[in-house]
Amino acid sequence: MRHNQNHLHINRRDILRAGSGLLIAFASGVATAQQKNTPQIAPGKTLKADEVDGYLDIKQDVSVIVYCGKVDLGTGLRIAIPQMVAEELGVSLQSITLIEGDTALTPDQGPTAGSSGIMRGGVQIRQAAATAREALITLAATQLEKQREELVVENGRVMTMARDKSVTFASLLEGKPFSLKIDEKVRLKNPSSYTIVGKPLPRPDITAKVTGKHPYMHDVKIDSMLHARVIRPGAIGASILSIDDASIAGLKDVRIVRIKNFVAVVSSNEWTAIRAAKLLKIQWSDPASLTGHDKVKTWMQTSFADNSNAAGKETLIKKGESGKALSDSKTVLSATYYWPLQSHASMGPSCGIADVTKDSATIWSASQATHRLRGVCARILNLPTEKVRVIYRDGSGCYGTNGHDDVCADAALISQAISQPVRVQWSREDELGWDPKGPPQLLEMRGSVDENGKLAVWETDMWLPKATASLPNIPLLGPDAAGISQPQGLSTGLITQNAHPPYAHPHLNVTVHWLKDSPLRPSNIRAPGKIANSFAVESFIDELAASAKRDPLAFRLEGLADPRGRAVCEKVAELMGWQSRPSPVNSGHQGRGFSYVHYKFNETYVAIGMDVRIDRKTGSIHVQRIVCAHDCGLIINPDATRQQIEGNILQTLSRTLIEETTFDRSKVTSIDWQSYPLLTFPEVPELIIHLLDQPHQPPLGAGEAACAAVPGALANAIYDACGARLRTVPFTKERVKMALEKGSA
Amino acid sequence: MPVYHLTVNGEKRTVESTDPEQPILYILRNDLSLTGAKYGCGLGQCGACSVLVEGDVIRSCQLTINQASGKKITTLEGLSQGDTLHPVQAAFVTEQAAQCGYCTNGMVMNAVALLAHQPKPTQDDVKQALVNNLCRCGTHDRIIRAVLRASGKVLP
Ligand code: FES
Numbered sequence: 023m024r025h026n027q028n029h030l031h032i033n034r035r036d037i038l039r040a041g042s043g044l045l046i047a048f049a050s051g052v053a054t055a056q057q058k059n060t061p062q063i064a065p066g067k068t069l070k071a072d073e074v075d076g077y078l079d080i081k082q083d084v085s086v087i088v089y090c091g092k093v094d095l096g097t098g099l100r101i102a103i104p105q106m107v108a109e110e111l112g113v114s115l116q117s118i119t120l121i122e123g124d125t126a127l128t129p130d131q132g133p134t135a136g137s138s139g140i141m142r143g144g145v146q147i148r149q150a151a152a153t154a155r156e157a158l159i160t161l162a163a164t165q166l167e168k169q170r171e172e173l174v175v176e177n178g179r180v181m182t183m184a185r186d187k188s189v190t191f192a193s194l195l196e197g198k199p200f201s202l203k204i205d206e207k208v209r210l211k212n213p214s215s216y217t218i219v220g221k222p223l224p225r226p227d228i229t230a231k232v233t234g235k236h237p238y239m240h241d242v243k244i245d246s247m248l249h250a251r252v253i254r255p256g257a258i259g260a261s262i263l264s265i266d267d268a269s270i271a272g273l274k275d276v277r278i279v280r281i282k283n284f285v286a287v288v289s290s291n292e293w294t295a296i297r298a299a300k301l302l303k304i305q306w307s308d309p310a311s312l313t314g315h316d317k318v319k320t321w322m323q324t325s326f327a328d329n330s331n332a333a334g335k336e337t338l339i340k341k342g343e344s345g346k347a348l349s350d351s352k353t354v355l356s357a358t359y360y361w362p363l364q365s366h367a368s369m370g371p372s373c374g375i376a377d378v379t380k381d382s383a384t385i386w387s388a389s390q391a392t393h394r395l396r397g398v399c400a401r402i403l404n405l406p407t408e409k410v411r412v413i414y415r416d417g418s419g420c421y422g423t424n425g426h427d428d429v430c431a432d433a434a435l436i437s438q439a440i441s442q443p444v445r446v447q448w449s450r451e452d453e454l455g456w457d458p459k460g461p462p463q464l465l466e467m468r469g470s471v472d473e474n475g476k477l478a479v480w481e482t483d484m485w486l487p488k489a490t491a492s493l494p495n496i497p498l499l500g501p502d503a504a505g506i507s508q509p510q511g512l513s514t515g516l517i518t519q520n521a522h523p524p525y526a527h528p529h530l531n532v533t534v535h536w537l538k539d540s541p542l543r544p545s546n547i548r549a550p551g552k553i554a555n556s557f558a559v560e561s562f563i564d565e566l567a568a569s570a571k572r573d574p575l576a577f578r579l580e581g582l583a584d585p586r587g588r589a590v591c592e593k594v595a596e597l598m599g600w601q602s603r604p605s606p607v608n609s610g611h612q613g614r615g616f617s618y619v620h621y622k623f624n625e626t627y628v629a630i631g632m633d634v635r636i637d638r639k640t641g642s643i644h645v646q647r648i649v650c651a652h653d654c655g656l657i658i659n660p661d662a663t664r665q666q667i668e669g670n671i672l673q674t675l676s677r678t679l680i681e682e683t684t685f686d687r688s689k690v691t692s693i694d695w696q697s698y699p700l701l702t703f704p705e706v707p708e709l710i711i712h713l714l715d716q717p718h719q720p721p722l723g724a725g726e727a728a729c730a731a732v733p734g735a736l737a738n739a740i741y742d743a744c745g746a747r748l749r750t751v752p753f754t755k756e757r758v759k760m761a762l763e764k765g766s767a
Numbered sequence: 768m769p770v771y772h773l774t775v776n777g778e779k780r781t782v783e784s785t786d787p788e789q790p791i792l793y794i795l796r797n798d799l800s801l802t803g804a805k806y807g808c809g810l811g812q813c814g815a816c817s818v819l820v821e822g823d824v825i826r827s828c829q830l831t832i833n834q835a836s837g838k839k840i841t842t843l844e845g846l847s848q849g850d851t852l853h854p855v856q857a858a859f860v861t862e863q864a865a866q867c868g869y870c871t872n873g874m875v876m877n878a879v880a881l882l883a884h885q886p887k888p889t890q891d892d893v894k895q896a897l898v899n900n901l902c903r904c905g906t907h908d909r910i911i912r913a914v915l916r917a918s919g920k921v922l923p
């Protein structure tokens with residue numbers, strides 16, 4: 023299989039305009055074996071998401087181009103999607119070339135977000151492939167004078183069962199497109215006969231990634247491209263009081279681009295641009311409008327209560343009479359949990375290239391939503407959407423909306439201003455300081471257990487920033503600074519899900535206290551909201567179990583009817599050698615914890631168990647082993663799935679143990695890897711991952727779900743080890759010590 | 768413009784830089800089109816920009832062209848011979864030890880340097896050797912396995 027990701031150097035004149043406004047890219051510059059195979063794109067190709075031709079182009083040489091609106095964010099889609107197509111269409115994997123996230127070539131399948139790459143994107147393309155196969159069989163039946171039932175597909179051919187007659191897909195199509203709507207009810211191949219789906223095939227881009235040949239967004243070069251650095255304000259919301267142009271007079275080959283409060287320095291040499299950005303003296307105002315990270319937790323409740331920041335209270339779920347049931351209960355437990363603001367913290371700061379001319383624009387981007395970004399750029403540049411093309415190139419992992427969209431807007435604004443292609447590379451400080459942040463979450467739980475030790479009542483109250491309805495995109499930094507109007511509001515992802523237990527509960531209430539504003543510009547960050555919610559739910563379930571002196575796993579299983587949910591829980595128990603007993607154990611330093619999540623209550627099932635050791639003197643937490651059982655339905659590629667789960671677990675371990683975006687009244691102060699540290703190698707525990715394959719179930723996502731089970735299992739293991747209950751993330755040494763002293767922190 | 772001479776991946780190269788303080792990361796990536804080394808922080812904190820200088824692993828964002836002048840530099844691209852991968856690279860492929868792969872250059876270069884000094888490291892040695900190399904995707908476990916595999920350890 024080839025993947026069309028190899029244009030290291032793109033000549034502007036090689037971007038040709040073809041019929042129906044379609045742009046065609048040919049590679050030039052460094053020629054690689056793959057590059058020579060860069061496919062010729064048929065002019066007039068449809069981009070319609072409901073048509074077979076939107077996704078599939080079968081060439082005369084029986085190679086197949088697959089056009090995919092979803093992109094591989096380091097997540098393995100680049101192998102999984104071709105596996106699905108090859109299997110369903112009846113072609114070899116080697117014959118497939120995948121093109122991802124190019125707005126001129128691929129249908130809009132929505133952002134690659136919410137763990138939807140396979141579950142939605144892949145399933146849609148699989149339907150296209152099945153529709154195509156059925157159409158090819160029909161054509162072959164006429165040509166070979168056979169009944170459809172007598173024919174099978176294999177290796178790009180339709181053939182008789184006896185293999186005595188066959189015809190290639192290409193000759194059946196005679197160079198014509200399918201011109202067919204995708205049949206949503208099309209017959210799909212029986213999973214029992216799969217030969218490609220379900221195999222742990224290696225990802226096609228790894229060799230290039232380990233040899234330095236993989237062309238990342240950061241490595242793209244365009245003819246006559248200039249390098250720019252944007253100088254972000256000294257404080258959030260600041261405006262320019264003065265710029266001292268003379269401060270960079272000593273540097274040659276630099277120009278300043280200023281549009282209101284948007285300032286950039288541009289040079290043909292990247293290092294010169296970096297130096298200029300450092301040297302340029304700008305005086306900014308300081309609105310000092312921020313809350314400060316240490317006040318957010320209190321501010322969320324008080325600013326709702328005093329109405330200064332309230333956007334209404336909403337009951338999301340109501341079952342039975344929880345209020346009455348609680349007041350009738352002998353003992354009621356309550357606890358408050360807090361999840362702080364966090365950065366996506368991508369390893370590579372965001373990078374984008376824009377080539378804006380008078381009447382069109384081409385943008386190279388690592389955005390997880392190239393189609394959405396296209397509309398945004400068109401608005402910013404005041405161009406018709408069809409005149410803007412966004413081409414996806416791999417970035418550094420983004421885990422949600424990081425700075426990828428912002429940096430493209432930066433590049434677009436500068437390129438438009440100077441009529442030359444511009445590459446903007448954010449700095450480390452830009453990325454940690456200015457990427458949109460995962461929003462803070464506050465949850466208050468109340469509950470009780472009946473005299474039989476069963477969960478009786480549950481109430482969740484959440485304080486959350488309210489996402490703005492139908493906001494097309496997060497408001498981007500560049501246009502805001504440049505005074506270009508764009509829809510304003512908050513974007514958070516779906517952050518209310520998984521806020522109540524998946525276990526039987528006679529009385530339940532889930533209420534959200536919506537906040538009008540969030541302390542820093544929010545966006546979706548991996549498994550939006552579900553991590554904090556599951557942390558609170560799975561911790562509180564443990565607190566209830568402990569109060570009833572019940573084994574925490576037995577307490578859960580008692581109220582869990584879903585057999586797939588039970589299966590993941592029991593698998594983890596088996597792999598851990600779980601002994602039934604209540605928490606905490608008497609050791610004082612060695613413990614185990616458990617957590618279970620049914621993602622969004624209708625997707626992937628995950629159970630996680632952890633072994634930890636606590637150093638009571640220093641407060642340090644040593645996670646020794648993490649065991650995970652995972653059921654995401656049909657598994658397309660077990661190795662890529664496993665890798666996603668590993669990533670989910672380790673990233674969330676880092677977020678739970680260490681990470682918090684700090685800020686003062688003016689700006690973010692955690693702007694490098696010392697002030698925003700990540701998990702390091704010595705802290706990596708043993709990982710045991712068990713996949714429960716369900717070949718006859720629909721494929722679900724693996725990009726997010728396991729994240730949500732991590733913090734609860736960790737908090738519960740710490741409690742089990744030493745009786746200290748951690749309810750505030752991150753679990754710093756100071757918090758552990760405080761909880762050891764006071765019981766909780 | 769001042770001129771500097773380097774040996775990069777076995778080839779003599781001459782580059783120009785108006786600023787003697789320019790880190791070689793930018794020279795490699797922009798002037799020599801060797802983009803294997805990545806810009807991650809420019810602060811010496813993440814390791815994404817690692818290269819070998821006279822066999823030692825160095826953060827190229829912290830090494831100026833002036834300091835690098837006259838030195839032998841090996842980048843990620845220089846490890847493989849044509850289609851034949853360096854054993855560390857081959858082990859990374861076998862373990863599929865990259866997600867986004869942005870940190871991979873640093874991991875591979877540091878592993879090569881580690882194994883040159885310590886051919887049979889323990890798992891803890893590997894973890895310590897990579898303590899200052901960051902990965903956001905959570906690929907750590909596979910990276911550790913890949914380094915052990917490259918050292919000849921038989922892995923289950
Ligand atoms: S880029 Fe050099 S250490 Fe991070």
Ligand code: FES
Pocket residue numbers: 096369418419865866867868869870871901902903904905906
């Ligand atoms: S693989 Fe993405 S940062 Fe390491």
